Amino acid sequence: MRIAIRGGRLIIPDQGIDAVQDLYIAAGKVVGIGTSPDGFIPDRVIDAHGLIVCxxxxxxxxxxxxxxxxxxxxxxxxxxxxxxxxxxxxxxxxxxxxxxxxxxxxxxxxxxxxxxxxxxxxxxxxxxxxxxxxxxxxxxxxxxxxxxxxxxxxxxxxxxxxxxxxxxxxxxxxxxxxxxxxxxxxxxxxxxxxxxxxxxxxxxxxxxxxxxxxxxxxxxxxxxxxxxxxxxxxxxxxxxxxxxxxxxxxxxxxxxxxxxxxxxxxxxxxxxxxxxxxxxxxxxxxxxxxxxxxxxxxxxxxxxxxxxxxxxxxxxxxxxxxxxxxxxxxxxxxxxxxxxxxxxxxxxxxxxxxxxxxxxxxGLAAGTLTPGGVADLCIFDPNRYWSMREHDLLSAGKNSPFLGWDLRGRVTHTLLGGDLVFELEPEET
Amino acid sequence: MKRQNIQLDAQGRLRHFLSTEGLKRQMLVDILEMAQSFIAVGEQAVKKVPLLRGKTIVNLFFEPSTRTRTTFELAAKRLSADVLNMNISTSATSKGESLLDMLHNLEAMGCDMFVVRHAESGAAHFIARHVAPHISVINAGDGCHAHPTQAMLDMFTIRKHKGEFAPLCVAIVGDIMHSRVARSQIHALTTLGVSELRVVGPKTLIPPEVSKLGVHIFHDLRSGLRDADVVIMLRLQRERMHGAFIPSEEEYFRLFGLTAETLAHARRDAIVMHPGPINRGVEIASAVADGPNAVILDQVTNGIAVRMAVMAMVLGRQQGGEA
Missing domain, CATH: 3.20.20.140 (Metal-dependent hydrolases)
Structure with missing residues (x-):
């Protein structure tokens, strides 16, 4: 699966990167940051305008x-x-x-x-x-x-x-x-x-x-x-x-x-x-x-x-x-x-x-994004408010003192080894 | 989000009686006034009023108690309520039926009030939070947290013997750390507004930061009792030696036991109280417990009237309250 993440604010803390840049993923790996590899045709494009990619x-x-x-x-x-x-x-x-x-x-x-x-x-x-x-x-x-x-x-x-x-x-x-x-x-x-x-x-x-x-x-x-x-x-x-x-x-x-x-x-x-x-x-x-x-x-x-x-x-x-x-x-x-x-x-x-x-x-080589590195990443909307309710939690445990709190910032997509393992329900986005 | 006081209903009336903390002064005074009106009932030939006829009150005792349960039972019967006594040993609840399942079963049987005693702090709050809307809960002692009816009967006794609270100096002596009675007394006395409230005991039995509840701390019995109008002695649990709180009963008595000699530091007309049961020779000498200053048996008598008052206020709310 080839994925292009377009228009997001890319933040990679260990490299000091914080800029609006596109990210290209193929075969579970990051294949391009900022510039698309030659001949890259994505199977899926994630529009990340207004979102943070990290x-x-x-x-x-x-x-x-x-x-x-x-x-x-x-x-x-x-x-x-x-x-x-x-x-x-x-x-x-x-x-x-x-x-x-x-x-x-x-x-x-x-x-x-x-x-x-x-x-x-x-x-x-x-x-x-x-x-x-x-x-x-x-x-x-x-x-x-x-x-x-x-x-x-x-x-x-x-x-x-x-x-x-x-x-x-x-x-x-x-x-x-x-x-x-x-x-x-x-x-x-x-x-x-x-x-x-x-x-x-x-x-x-x-x-x-x-x-x-x-x-x-x-x-x-x-x-x-x-x-x-x-x-x-x-x-x-x-x-x-x-x-x-x-x-x-x-x-x-x-x-x-x-x-x-x-x-x-x-x-x-x-x-x-x-x-x-x-x-x-x-x-x-x-x-x-x-x-x-x-x-x-x-x-x-x-x-x-x-x-x-x-x-x-x-x-x-x-x-x-x-x-x-x-x-x-x-x-x-x-x-x-x-x-x-x-x-x-x-x-x-x-x-x-x-x-x-x-x-x-x-001691893991995780928590970063590098060309050729594993595409484990998270995309979130930093400005989105949501009032947390019990049914929002996918965890089997609903025990949280934060139920009913207005939280700001919500994950929209999570990629594990280049696969989309979480995507926020479209009607909610 | 405003946190609502779980003890009050939407009209601000007493729905549950879980703690003396967080209630207005006037509400505590109302309880005392109503208890005063019930004192006469206990002196009549027919010791009964029909106030709670048709109501069912369940005494749910998860911890053994003779005196408190008996006075609650008498109070309910004098108000003509039907009383069910359930003594639930911890082994019975560990058979698998959860506390909430048991409560819901009793609710289904049409009970109106639970009088709860439990070894865990917060048990009465927990139950009050989960009962059906028509049920009221009275806390008859939860862990080290609260024992509000005991505190109110103590307030009643103090008022009876001393009149106004404002000028009084009250000393609570002994194991404050593990005492739910002391905590409820402290909240009641600070709300009713005594001039000075002291706790007296060794550092091991004074809970941390207790001064934030509005009390002065004394580690010396004689200075703690100086000019006190009211001396409240607390029961010392014998098992406290094991937790290394005190070395022995003998040494405790030497340091904090109330004797005729130590009592002489208080005011001449000071009253001596004790929530019972008394350990003679451990926290109090027999001569003082049976002496002219002691009002310990009067506390027991007043306990019935105060518990009648609380039950009548809480349950009477539904019938009389609308008018």
């Missing part, structure tokens, strides 16, 4: 619920949702059931995703067997099976010696460790930020120190072991400050933040709104500002969805009994663009945090 988004963290929780969602349903959100590459954490601690599970996920062909799925392998924090996983086998990094997901490795050994072993294999910083004890049974809100609602809080304690320990171990490390979804101002200091001191660490932590605070939990039950918890306005500041200063370089689709019942219970997480693939781009609208980040920086930066963290 590399397909790279999402550092999305739960697909398969294997293990297919009643919530499947690889098929969620990669379809990813395509609708302009995401062409996504990374899935190892806390599936069974855990991704054997090559078989990693291969299963990759195979399913390849069958569906809506998005590229990159598994993270378990850092420890069964995520139990006791024995190391067979990291080399996981790497060979396609795992792009290692993580213990939300299960804290309580034993510092085990964490040290895991980092040393990962460093031996030149693999990146993805860290969720939460102290197992300080955050135990907590479901909201510890502070005025947890006091008012009588809910068990998670203090900021649960995050800073873990960041402090892990920073020491990273320095000692020399492992390449990435901190997932920081939530506190203090942790941003600590990371900033460590980066200044020369430690090679990267950080991401979720789109919802950039727009919501613990106040949004209100009277027990279970859609705002997330981990790490939504924190204060000061923390939210610090996360935005972290993005502006380049301490945090990636924005991810931390997509967690749920069945209806998972959110229908008293707050602490509900399951944490937001169905977020399809709101990732509009929520990130909100920062542009609020003049907090430039459009180029925002798109970089969704494309080339996360790709670099994963």
């Amino acid at each position: 590399p397909g988004l790279v999402d550092l963290r999305a739960r697909l619920r398969e294997p293990g929780q297919e009643h919530k969602a499947t690889i098929a349903s969620e990669t379809r949702a990813a395509a609708a959100g302009g995401i062409t590459t996504l990374c899935c954490p190892p806390d599936t059931d069974p855990v991704i601690d054997t090559p078989a599970v990693a291969e299963l996920i990759k195979r399913r995703a390849a069958q569906v062909r809506k998005a590229r799925v990159m598994p993270l392998g378990a850092l420890t067997r069964g995520l139990k924090g006791v024995q190391l996983s067979e990291m080399k086998s996981l790497k060979e099976a396609g795992c792009v990094g290692l993580s213990n997901a939300l299960r804290a490795v309580e034993n510092a010696m085990v964490m040290r050994r895991a980092m040393e072993y990962a460093a031996t294999l030149d693999m990146t460790v993805f860290l969720h910083a939460q102290d197992a004890w300080l955050g135990k049974n907590g479901c909201v930020h510890e502070g005025e809100l947890s006091t008012r609602l009588g809910l068990t809080g998670i203090p900021a120190s649960a995050e800073t304690m873990a960041v402090a320990r892990d920073l020491q171990l990273i320095e000692q072991t020399g492992v390449r490390a990435h901190f997932c979804q920081l939530s506190t101002a203090q942790a941003v400050q600590m990371i900033s200091r460590a980066q200044y001191d020369g430690l090679d660490i990267t950080v991401d933040v979720t789109a919802h932590h950039l727009h919501l605070t613990h106040i949004d939990v209100g009277d027990f709104n279970s859609q705002c039950h997330v981990l790490p918890p939504l924190r204060t306005e000061r923390d939210r500002q610090a996360l935005i500041g972290g993005l502006q200063r380049g301490i945090i370089t990636a924005i991810c969805s931390d997509h967690q689709p749920h069945d209806l019942d998972a959110k229908l219970a008293p707050f602490a009994e509900t399951e944490p997480g937001i169905s977020a693939l399809e709101t990732l781009l509009p929520l990130a663009l909100r920062l542009v609208e609020q003049n907090l980040l430039s459009l180029q920086e925002t798109l970089a945090s969704l494309t080339c930066n996360p790709a670099e963290i994963l």
Whole structure:
């Protein structure tokens, strides 16, 4: 299939390209930027006037619920949702059931995703067997099976010696460790930020120190072991400050933040709104500002969805009994663009945090468009307002605190390897 | 989008009673006034009024309770309502029937009100958000969040013994952290406007940023009690030793137990309250609990009138309210 994308504003953040240029695609690859290759006759022309054309988004963290929780969602349903959100590459954490601690599970996920062909799925392998924090996983086998990094997901490795050994072993294999910083004890049974809100609602809080304690320990171990490390979804101002200091001191660490932590605070939990039950918890306005500041200063370089689709019942219970997480693939781009609208980040920086930066963290040649390179791309209307309703979400999970929000920016087309994997319904365009 | 107060109906009348937070002062005063009118009912030979005849009230207790359930039951019966008691152990709900399924079944049986006690904070809000429009929910205690009828019976008791709220200094002593009673009392007392409200306890039992609710924090019992008009002692759960909140009951009593000696720091005519059940020798000495300043049994008596008032206000809204 030969596709010509005409008249769009092409933004390729890693190359500093931002201009109205046509894009030509053939046999799954980009064959021309700006100028048409000789004798190119497109099978399909996409009119992108007034639209932005950019590399397909790279999402550092999305739960697909398969294997293990297919009643919530499947690889098929969620990669379809990813395509609708302009995401062409996504990374899935190892806390599936069974855990991704054997090559078989990693291969299963990759195979399913390849069958569906809506998005590229990159598994993270378990850092420890069964995520139990006791024995190391067979990291080399996981790497060979396609795992792009290692993580213990939300299960804290309580034993510092085990964490040290895991980092040393990962460093031996030149693999990146993805860290969720939460102290197992300080955050135990907590479901909201510890502070005025947890006091008012009588809910068990998670203090900021649960995050800073873990960041402090892990920073020491990273320095000692020399492992390449990435901190997932920081939530506190203090942790941003600590990371900033460590980066200044020369430690090679990267950080991401979720789109919802950039727009919501613990106040949004209100009277027990279970859609705002997330981990790490939504924190204060000061923390939210610090996360935005972290993005502006380049301490945090990636924005991810931390997509967690749920069945209806998972959110229908008293707050602490509900399951944490937001169905977020399809709101990732509009929520990130909100920062542009609020003049907090430039459009180029925002798109970089969704494309080339996360790709670099994963060590993938994604998140960019080059002549001869893979044609994974996203076309969106930056000015289009839409009021998000439940039926707009293709994800099997309809759990979102952003339902009813007026969002600006909507994906119109997504191409994966040159194939149109998503196109917004014409009557809606 | 304006967030609506789930406790009120479109006319601003009390539809559910879930928390003392977010209600206007006048509404709290109305509850106290109505409770006053029901006090007489309990003193009559025939302790019944026909206000809620034909109404069905379900006591849904997911957490064991004797006293609160009994007073709710008595209150409903004195208003001539039919009462159904359901004690649901957590094992029963884990059999597979979800909480909402159970509620919808009860709705289908034509019930008018759920009185809910649950171990999870927010359970009453959750239920109120999902019941049919004709059903009202009264929170009889949810986790560490709220216990509004207990707080209102305490307000009633304070008003009875002290009159106006404005000049009062109130000290709440003990495990504020885990106390739904304390939270509801704090909201009620700040709304009714006492001159000073204090919480007293070790740092481990004072919740973070509690001063933002409008209270002064004391870690020393004697200074916390100085010149107090009302002393509210909270129950200390024995299992708190395991979470490393306090080292032992003995040391707790030495530091925060109310004795004749520590009570002497409060005003001479101070009243001593306790939501019950009392741990004698842990948070309060027997001599004080049974002494002249204690109004603990009076609280229990008032509890019935206050619960009658809340039930009558919430359910009476549908019949009398239109006129």
